[in-house]
Amino acid sequence: xxxxxxxxxxxxxxxxxxxxxxxxxxxxxxxxxxxxxxxxxxxxxxxxxxxxxxxxxxxxxxxxxxxxxxxxxxxxxxxxxxxxxxxxxxxxxxxxxxxxxxxxxxxxxxxxxxxxxxxxxxxxxxxxxxxxxxxxxxxxxxxxxxxxxxxxxxxxxxxxxxxxxxxxxxxxxxxxxxxxxxxxxxxxxxxxxxxxxxxxxxxxxxxxxxxx
Amino acid sequence: xxxxxxxxxxxxxxxxxxxxxxxxxxxxxxxxxxxxxxxxxxxxxxxxxxxxxxxxxxxxxxxxxxxxxxxxxxxxxxxxxxxxxxxxxxxxxxxxxxxxxxxxxxxxxxxxxxxxxxxxxxxxxxxxxxxxxxxxxxxxxxxxxxxxxxxxxxxxxxxxxxxxxxxxxxxxxxxxxxxxxxxxxxxxxxxxxxxxxxxxxxxxxxxxxxxxxxxxxxxxxxxxxxxxxxxxxxxxxxxxxxxxxxxxxxxxxxxxxxxxxxxxxxxxxxxxxxxxxxxxxxxxxxxxxxxxxxxxxxxxxxxxxxxxxxxxxxxxxxxxxxxxxxxxxxxxxxxxxxxxxxxxxxxxxxxxxxxxxxxxxxxxxxxxxxxx
Numbered sequence: 001x002x003x004x005x006x007x008x009x010x011x012x013x014x015x016x017x018x019x020x021x022x023x024x025x026x027x028x029x030x031x032x033x034x035x036x037x038x039x040x041x042x043x044x045x046x047x048x049x050x051x052x053x054x055x056x057x058x059x060x061x062x063x064x065x066x067x068x069x070x071x072x073x074x075x076x077x078x079x080x081x082x083x084x085x086x087x088x089x090x091x092x093x094x095x096x097x098x099x100x101x102x103x104x105x106x107x108x109x110x111x112x113x114x115x116x117x118x119x120x121x122x123x124x125x126x127x128x129x130x131x132x133x134x135x136x137x138x139x140x141x142x143x144x145x146x147x148x149x150x151x152x153x154x155x156x157x158x159x160x161x162x163x164x165x166x167x168x169x170x171x172x173x174x175x176x177x178x179x180x181x182x183x184x185x186x187x188x189x190x191x192x193x194x195x196x197x198x199x200x201x202x203x204x205x206x207x208x209x210x211x212x
Numbered sequence: 213x214x215x216x217x218x219x220x221x222x223x224x225x226x227x228x229x230x231x232x233x234x235x236x237x238x239x240x241x242x243x244x245x246x247x248x249x250x251x252x253x254x255x256x257x258x259x260x261x262x263x264x265x266x267x268x269x270x271x272x273x274x275x276x277x278x279x280x281x282x283x284x285x286x287x288x289x290x291x292x293x294x295x296x297x298x299x300x301x302x303x304x305x306x307x308x309x310x311x312x313x314x315x316x317x318x319x320x321x322x323x324x325x326x327x328x329x330x331x332x333x334x335x336x337x338x339x340x341x342x343x344x345x346x347x348x349x350x351x352x353x354x355x356x357x358x359x360x361x362x363x364x365x366x367x368x369x370x371x372x373x374x375x376x377x378x379x380x381x382x383x384x385x386x387x388x389x390x391x392x393x394x395x396x397x398x399x400x401x402x403x404x405x406x407x408x409x410x411x412x413x414x415x416x417x418x419x420x421x422x423x424x425x426x427x428x429x430x431x432x433x434x435x436x437x438x439x440x441x442x443x444x445x446x447x448x449x450x451x452x453x454x455x456x457x458x459x460x461x462x463x464x465x466x467x468x469x470x471x472x473x474x475x476x477x478x479x480x481x482x483x484x485x486x487x488x489x490x491x492x493x494x495x496x497x498x499x500x501x502x503x504x505x506x507x508x509x510x511x512x513x514x515x516x517x518x519x520x521x522x523x524x525x526x527x528x529x530x531x532x533x534x535x536x537x538x539x540x541x542x543x544x545x546x547x548x549x550x551x552x553x554x555x556x557x558x559x560x561x562x563x564x565x566x567x568x569x570x571x572x573x574x575x576x577x578x579x580x581x582x583x584x
């Protein structure tokens with residue numbers, strides 16, 4: 001498995017011919033953009049953190065891990081980030097997202113593949129997050145909940161993560177099924193999509209990841 | 213592992229380097245006048261030779277402290293509305309080995325401070341709020357509100373009160389700063405100094421090969437920092453380094469008899485003395501006269517090394533309290549005697565023997581040591 005790294009040092013990998021980010025965008029990644037771009041100021045960011053408070057990547061737990069991801073952004077704001085990332089990054093469309101998810105659900109997670117990634121990753125936050133996440137998911141999925149093997153949809157948090165912004169017919173919708181403890185729901189990502197009621201509504205459970 | 217003789221040095225400064233980080237973010241720019249004024253006053257209080265850098269929150273490119281007063285407005289404009297994030301600067305500082313005090317002056321929460329909790333950088337940081345707390349409800353670093361420049365200076369000025377140098381097999385032989393003294397405690401040699409203005413020291417020492425001695429610096433605040441001594445070079449005594457002085461022919465006769473433990477005729481009293489006599493007491497001087505009158509010209513007191521080369525005899529003053537006798541033995545001078553210490557590698561201890569250095573002890577071929 002070949003790994004790639006974006007300008008924030010976080011990993012991407014190939015699924016069905018598409019390079020996809022391993023995880024939804026985290027706050028530490030987004031903060032690199034805030035520092036370099038000067039697009040948004042303190043009060044804007046403080047408001048955003050009010051709806052999903054910041055949790056340090058060093059100390060996040062199984063209970064509060066959604067706090068490490070940047071959520072509540074509007075699509076127009078995400079576009080600033082996409083522009084800053086450059087290099088062909090974009091949001092997936094609904095069909096692409098579902099295709100990736102469908103593929104990843106079928107592939108068991110081989111620990112050595114992630115160990116290979118951990119060996120390559122230079123970003124300290126990325127490494128810490130993947131290590132902690134793997135430890136938490138191992139416990140939650142293997143021992144506590146389903147007693148099943150981990151698959152790639154688990155580690156990528158394409159389920160039990162966030163609702164993720166995707167493009168659909170010239171507009172933006174959400175797809176994904178967060179953990180009920182974060183946002184109670186019965187969504188099935190391969191069938192359901194989530195449309196905010198108001199265009200400018202910040203939703204704390206809406207995050208995003210990029211593909212290219 | 214054998215002991216090797218090394219030259220090294222320790223360079224330390226009384227006040228640590230200071231890093232200023234000024235907040236020009238949206239939550240602080242209304243208080244820029246207070247931030248800039250406090251910074252200027254503090255810079256004026258700091259010693260002129262103190263090193264420092266100045267950053268703006270969210271910007272990892274530093275400026276020289278000396279530039280701040282001249283270009284305050286320009287820097288403010290350039291950095292206005294940067295976001296309150298510390299990571300870009302701390303990532304840069306974490307690559308440096310220097311020890312510094314970090315002052316963050318501003319208002320309003322630094323969003324990512326928690327990512328640096330328990331880091332050595334945050335432990336060295338003082339948060340200075342001119343309005344709202346820089347860490348919100350958290351308690352991650354020392355923080356003071358509305359301080360005067362003098363209060364901050366008092367916090368910064370944390371002088372070194374003691375330096376203690378030691379290491380595996382460490383035994384100092386020579387050192388440049390008279391403020392340091394040698395203590396041998398439970399077989400370990402410690403070179404210590406306290407309450408000095410200048411702790412700089414050049415030194416020559418024995419140390420277990422592959423090791424470097426370390427200096428433990430104790431600051432007035434109680435903080436202790438370990439700093440390695442810079443090993444500069446292995447000592448190899450070269451012929452041209454020696455500053456040898458010839459004995460007279462009469463003195464040479466004395467030396468040649470003494471090294472074979474034979475009595476000799478004294479130059480002062482013309483009587484015969486035992487081979488190990490170093491001072492003739494049959495003179496008007498209460499303390500006696502050295503049996504080698506040439507030594508008087510050099511006010512020698514302590515170790516003297518005699519060199520026998522091509523039938524001629526020379527001497528050299530050795531104005532230090534410790535003399536290396538062989539690879540694992542040193543003589544520690546106490547008045548007119550020198551106690552022999554042997555290094556036990558097994559116990560990593562210098563053990564005081566019951567022996568003192570005999571006059572004319574041969575320390576290597578053609579070189580003899582005497583304590584005067």
